[in-house]
Every structure is written in C-alpha cells, then in structure tokens.
Amino acid sequence: MAAQISPSILSADFAKLADDVALIADAADWVHVDVMDNHFVPNLTLGLPVVEALLKHSALPLDCHLMIEDPDRWAPQYAEAGAGSVTIHVEAAKAPVRTLRTIRAAGARAGLGINPATPVEPYEDLLGEIDMLLLMTVEPGFGGQRFLDVVLPKVRRAREMIKGRDLPVWLQVDGGVSAETIERCADAGADVFVAGNAVYGSGDPAEAVRALRGKAEHATSGAAWSR
Numbered sequence: 447m448a449a450q451i452s453p454s455i456l457s458a459d460f461a462k463l464a465d466d467v468a469l470i471a472d473a474a475d476w477v478h479v480d481v482m483d484n485h486f487v488p489n490l491t492l493g494l495p496v497v498e499a500l501l502k503h504s505a506l507p508l509d510c511h512l513m514i515e516d517p518d519r520w521a522p523q524y525a526e527a528g529a530g531s532v533t534i535h536v537e538a539a540k541a542p543v544r545t546l547r548t549i550r551a552a553g554a555r556a557g558l559g560i561n562p563a564t565p566v567e568p569y570e571d572l573l574g575e576i577d578m579l580l581l582m583t584v585e586p587g588f589g590g591q592r593f594l595d596v597v598l599p600k601v602r603r604a605r606e607m608i609k610g611r612d613l614p615v616w617l618q619v620d621g622g623v624s625a626e627t628i629e630r631c632a633d634a635g636a637d638v639f640v641a642g643n644a645v646y647g648s649g650d651p652a653e654a655v656r657a658l659r660g661k662a663e664h665a666t667s668g669a670a671w672s673r
C-alpha cells in the first residue's frame with residue numbers, strides 16, 4: 447500500500463480548524479483528530495461536538511484517535527457521526543472486541559492504539575478485528591515531542607505479525623514523525639504516518655505533507671518488508 451499521511455490538528459490553530467484542515471485537503475489522506483480527556487492522558491482537547499462540526503467542513507475523512515478512558519462508551523458515537531476511522535487504546539478499552547466490531551458495523555475503520563511501553567504481541571489475535579494498528583512513538587498527550595526510537599523494533603514486529611497473517615491491516619505511527627524520522631518508520635514497516643508539528647509547524651503545510659510522503663515512499667520502496 448502507498449504511504450498515507452494523516453496530519454494531526456493537535457498542532458493546528460483550534461480557533462480556525464476548518465481553515466487549517468483546508469490547507470492540507472489536496473495533499474493529505476486523512477485528518478488526524480486527537481481526542482484527549484485529561485484522564486487517560488494529561489491533556490484536554492476536543493470531543494464529539496467538535497468532530498461533528500469538523501465533519502461538515504472537511505473534504506478529507508477524519509481519523510479519530512481516542513485517548514480517553516471508557517472508549518467502549520464513546521467510540522461507537524464517533525463512528526456513527528461519520529468518522530472514517532476510530533482508534534481506541536488497548537490500555538483503556540475494557541471490551542475491545544465488542545467495541546471494534548461496533549465501530550466497523552457503524553461503517554468506520556477500526557483502529558487499535560498501543561502506547562510506547564505496551565507490548566504488541568498480546569494483541570496479535572485481535573489483528574483480524576481491526577483495520578489499523580496505531581503504535582505511539584511518543585508518550586501520548588502532547589504534540590511536538592521527540593520521537594522515541596525505542597519503539598522501532600515494535601513497529602518491525604507488528605509488521606511481521608501483519609504480514610505473517612496476510613491481513614490488510616494498516617500500521618500507523620504517531621508522535622514525533624518528521625522529515626528526520628519518517629524514513630526510519632517506513633523502513634520498519636509503517637504505512638500510515640501521523641504528523642502534527644512537522645506539518646502545522648511549517649510555513650507550508652501542504653508542501654510539508656508532500657515532502658513527508660516522498661520520503662516515506664522512497665524508504666518503503668527499499669524496505670525488506672515491502673518486497
């Protein structure tokens with residue numbers, strides 16, 4: 447699969463989200479929406495009403511990443527509202543299989559998120575229940591953090607698991623992804639890249655997305671996992 451770029455609006459201007467989303471509409475594949483509740487992570491961002499409003503103004507599908515307690519209660523509502531993808535965290539979900547199935551039944555892609563210190567192996571049996579695995583490459587909660595190289599072996603392991611089962615599961619990396627780090631992520635097996643600061647912290651967000659895509663695709667074409 448070709449590399450996909452999902453710019454995170456965590457680094458956009460919350461007072462003009464629709465305008466900032468329009469800036470990347472012709473360049474990106476998704477709009478990554480970080481939903482934080484100040485419980486699962488120590489930060490508070492936005493919730494369902496803002497996602498519902500944004501859906502009316504975004505030409506791109508929304509990739510909603512729920513960093514919240516009780517995702518089992520809330521995730522189905524994001525899917526029913528029209529999100530293209532809804533990701534719940536293994537550290538927070540109490541009934542992940544049921545919730546993932548409910549997300550899919552509502553017509554959204556189902557994602558499973560994993561924090562840096564959480565191993566991926568215990569969740570191998572859930573790969574058949576998901577459309578995307580999200581591996582955090584920073585501790586969740588804030589944009590603009592330094593990329594955690596220590597997660598790269600887990601990206602490789604996750605790609606091996608997906609390939610071994612021959613599943614159409616996308617592998618997303620989120621946190622500290624930039625022009626300096628995206629090639630390492632692609633080489634390890636990632637194919638969907640969340641970038642906040644690297645896109646919205648640049649003078650030309652659309653050009654930043656194109657540059658990230660070019661680097662990711664170049665690295666993927668030479669990567670052992672893609673052959």
Ligand SMILES: O=C(CO)[C@H](O)[C@H](O)COP(=O)(O)O
Pocket residue numbers: 454456457478480511513584585586587588589590591620621622623640641642643644
């Ligand atoms: O989930 C997140 C933080 O929890 C953000 O999506 C992520 O950090 C993206 O921002 P940046 O690319 O600036 O690191």
